[in-house]
Amino acid sequence: MRENCFVTGGTGYIGQHLVALLTSRGHPVTVLMRKPDTLPELQALIDRHGGNARLLSAVAGDLSKPDLGLSAEALRRMQQAKVVFSLGANFAWGLSLDEARAVTVNGAVAVAQLAAGHGSRLLMLGGFMLENHAHLQRVGVDLSVPARTDWPAVYRRVGGYEGSKLEAHFKVLACMQALGGELTIVHPATVCGHSQTGHILPAQPLAELIRNLASGKLSAIPGSPEHWLPVVPVDFLVELMVAAAFDPEQAGKQVLALDARTPNLPGMLELLAGSLGVRAPTRCMPIGVLRWLLKIPGLPTLLNTSPESLDFIQTTRFDTAASKTLALKHRLEWPDLQASLQATARYVASA
Numbered sequence: 001m002r003e004n005c006f007v008t009g010g011t012g013y014i015g016q017h018l019v020a021l022l023t024s025r026g027h028p029v030t031v032l033m034r035k036p037d038t039l040p041e042l043q044a045l046i047d048r049h050g051g052n053a054r055l056l057s058a059v060a061g062d063l064s065k066p067d068l069g070l071s072a073e074a075l076r077r078m079q080q081a082k083v084v085f086s087l088g089a090n091f092a093w094g095l096s097l098d099e100a101r102a103v104t105v106n107g108a109v110a111v112a113q114l115a116a117g118h119g120s121r122l123l124m125l126g127g128f129m130l131e132n133h134a135h136l137q138r139v140g141v142d143l144s145v146p147a148r149t150d151w152p153a154v155y156r157r158v159g160g161y162e163g164s165k166l167e168a169h170f171k172v173l174a175c176m177q178a179l180g181g182e183l184t185i186v187h188p189a190t191v192c193g194h195s196q197t198g199h200i201l202p203a204q205p206l207a208e209l210i211r212n213l214a215s216g217k218l219s220a221i222p223g224s225p226e227h228w229l230p231v232v233p234v235d236f237l238v239e240l241m242v243a244a245a246f247d248p249e250q251a252g253k254q255v256l257a258l259d260a261r262t263p264n265l266p267g268m269l270e271l272l273a274g275s276l277g278v279r280a281p282t283r284c285m286p287i288g289v290l291r292w293l294l295k296i297p298g299l300p301t302l303l304n305t306s307p308e309s310l311d312f313i314q315t316t317r318f319d320t321a322a323s324k325t326l327a328l329k330h331r332l333e334w335p336d337l338q339a340s341l342q343a344t345a346r347y348v349a350s351a
């Protein structure tokens, strides 16, 4: 089946790999782009990632604008999509509530409303912290009645990016329930490089961690020996997303894309350091102490670490049964995680 797809965030890291996979399978893809005149650059990237750029086209749009800033013709193109993939987000540390919400929440809700109105399946990317219910309660999300959540208070605790991801998730769920739309959500762990090539973009959190390790800025292991930063290779993540998006049984489901074999942080740093030819830190520093130290002016810049990034380092383990079942059903093989992490470290070091 060659189904039309519409993608927001198609120029981003996960988006590039998703568009490459969809077009390699023969699906015509329309990407919403803030700068559609850069389509030729995106097409070249898609070909390099193994996709078929001839099946890729773009419409001008902006997630922060009413109706996504789409023209009537672009809305018609979106209407033809069997699946709308919602990946676009303002992904950066230190965002204000307004900056983050305008794109990540309002944009995702507008995408959901249009997808439901057109009768398209919506495949939205959330994040693995949405499956950490104890964390959600700790930061103030009202899980029994999400609409009662004091969102500005949540943003103050977790920062603009994560606050907006959490708010977007619950607002999109409520919107799709009210409109009767078909929704599937994939929650990725921190995304690691391509399992074969190690390809990763420099702004990705894992690339930042690897650069800090390589440059000696990471002098202690954040947390305890039980802490971890679960990851998923980008190529496996997009395979899982595409399988979920076209599988009728996945309508209304949420899938956690996380490799439960990710080593704890000390082991992961050791592995990455081995590939970089540097020494891994051996001393642990409690997250609370690190968070406190990062309040010292200048230290976040000096250590190239934002306090917001520490929230993703936790001790919680997750139930990955649903993603294992989905992978098995679609004959997807989980890549060798150690090799993927090593390839990512080599890619970052050579970039």
Ligand SMILES: NC(=O)c1ccc[n+]([C@@H]2O[C@H](COP(=O)([O-])OP(=O)(O)OC[C@H]3O[C@@H](n4cnc5c(N)ncnc54)[C@H](OP(=O)(O)O)[C@@H]3O)[C@@H](O)[C@H]2O)c1
Binding pocket: 008, 009, 010, 011, 012, 013, 014, 015, 032, 033, 034, 035, 061, 062, 063, 064, 086, 087, 088, 089, 090, 091, 103, 125, 126, 127, 128, 165, 187, 188, 189, 190, 191, 201, 204, 205
């Ligand atoms: N990477 C991870 O570790 C991770 C983990 C969990 C969840 N996620 C989620 O996965 C999704 C994709 O992440 P990513 O790592 O691929 O992020 P990314 O590389 O930063 O890409 C973000 C995308 O959003 C687009 N965008 C930003 N503001 C926009 C606006 N106003 N209008 C239209 N498009 C806009 C960007 O387009 P431009 O090219 O115009 O900037 C880009 O295509 C996000 O929802 C993120 O929260 C990522």
